[in-house]
Amino acid sequence: MITVRNIEDIKDVIAGSCVTIGNFDGVHKGHQKLIHRTCSRAEARGLVSVVVTFDPHPLKVLSSDRNPPFITLTEQKLELLSQHGPQVCLLLHFTMEMAKLTPEEFVRKYLLDGVNMKELIIGYDYHLGKGRTGDFATLTRLGKENGFTVDRLDPVTIEDAVVSSTRIRDLVHAGHVWAVRPLLGRFYQVKGEVVHGMNRGGRLLGFPTANLKLMDELFPKPGVYANWVEVDGRVHMGVANIGRNPTFGNDALSVEAHLLDFKGDLYGRDIRVHFVQRIRDEKKFSGIDELKDRIGKDIELGRQILSQPEAEIQLTRPAFENGSTQNRQD
Template sequence: MIIVKNIEDIRGAIAGSCVTIGNFDGVHKGHQKLIELATSRAKAQGLVSVVVTFDPHPLQVLGKAAAPPFITLTEQKLELISQHGPQVCLLLEFTLEMARLSPEEFVRKYLVDGVHMQEMIIGYDYHLGKGRSGNFETLSELGAACGFAVDRLDPVTIDGAVVSSTRIRDLVQSGRVWAARPLLGRFYQVKGRVVHGMNRGGRLLGFPTANLKLVDELFPMPGVYAIWVEVPGEVRMGVANIGINPTFGNDALSVEAHILDYSGDLYGADIRVHFVQRIRDERKFSGLDELRARITKDVELGRQILSQPEAEIMLTRPAFEPGTTPGQPCRC
């Protein structure tokens, strides 16, 4: 997948495209179906498949309401989009100037003139342009005038409810990470760098932990979780605590991961944590012995959970080097 951040870098390089557009926070099952549909339609018609998305998220720029914590930040979002087959991702910087464009101005500048769009596929509730005035009906009228077709994907439902970023966010924030998996098509994951902590896990308790400085915004509610941990070169079982470590009187939120049967040095390494199932609430213990006994039980439970076939990890693998942009886009 080629990533393009400036429309001028690709203008004139594509003879015809099938485009889907959205913020794609989480790249959940609904987003995946939309991207895959655009990709398959493009292939059937001899067109280039193009995904258009934005950075930063429009809510961060418009400031009409406090932006929610995002499920996927840009790097991970691009990784996930790439796995569903599009040839080009147009990653546009969202600005106040862009927000003032009418649907017609935006479509003509970026999609018709920019990538010679022949077909546009949008989600059932997608709007674009100033005042969100570009809906399915107005875009269809614009398509008739500009020579492109518009199709709309029906809502994707799981367990009788529409798959949405809001629903996934609510599940994760309430600790129901297992229930979020079918909506995402994977376990909810965060990425962070291992930093020095208080050195209590291994020294005092016999359970060394990797303390994470997270770059993601959305965290499961405090508690203990069974997790998969991607460390350099392998994937290991683990148990994570999200919280303030009340037994030690802390007041700052931390994420600590104990990686089962692992003895490597991870300081400074970037690791990825996949949250599988919540084991219990965080609570204050009477002392080290009670805490150590509870952690021992947590590790046993975590190992049992992760040994079940339905807890098998579904890894994501980028199909490109994050941050790359095209040199000379090929003509299609």
């Protein structure tokens, strides 16, 4: 997938394209259906498949005081989009000036003059342009006037409910990470740089942890989770704690992952934590001994969960290129 950020860099280059457009937060099963249909139609008609999306998310510009935490930031969103086969991603910088464009102006500037669109595939509830006035009927009219067709897909439902970014956020917030997997087609994940923590995991408790510098916006409900932890494209069993370490009186939110059966130095490296299943709430313990005993039980539960066939993980890409395998936990 080629990512283009400036429309001028691609203008007059594409002879004809099949386009889908959206925010694609999470690149969930509904988004994937749109992308797959776009790629299929492009191939059938000899067109270029194009995904159009935005950075920052329009809500950050239009309602900065009421933003939800986003499932995927731009880097991860582009990575996930590329896995589903589009040839081009047009990543548009969203501004207040863009928000003021009418549907006619947006379609002409970016989709017709920009990528020579011949077919547009949209989701069941997608709107574009000023005041969200570019609905299916409006886009269909514009298509008849400008020589492109418009196809609107039905919503994707799982367990009798529509797959949506809002539904996924609510489940993650509630700690229901296992229920998120069928909606995303993957485990929910966060990425972060391993930094020095309080140096309590290995030294004080006997369970070294990788402390993440938080890079993502959406985190599961505080508690202990069974995880796959990805380092340099390899995955390791793990148990992670999200919370404020109430036994030690901390205030700051932290994500600490213990990698099972692992030795090495992780400081300064980026790792991914894939959340498989919640084990328990975060709890304030009476002291170190009670906490150590509980962590030992958490690790055994985590190992049992991750050993089940349904908890297996498959990576579709090398996550970190040129990575060292010399790792260590704090």
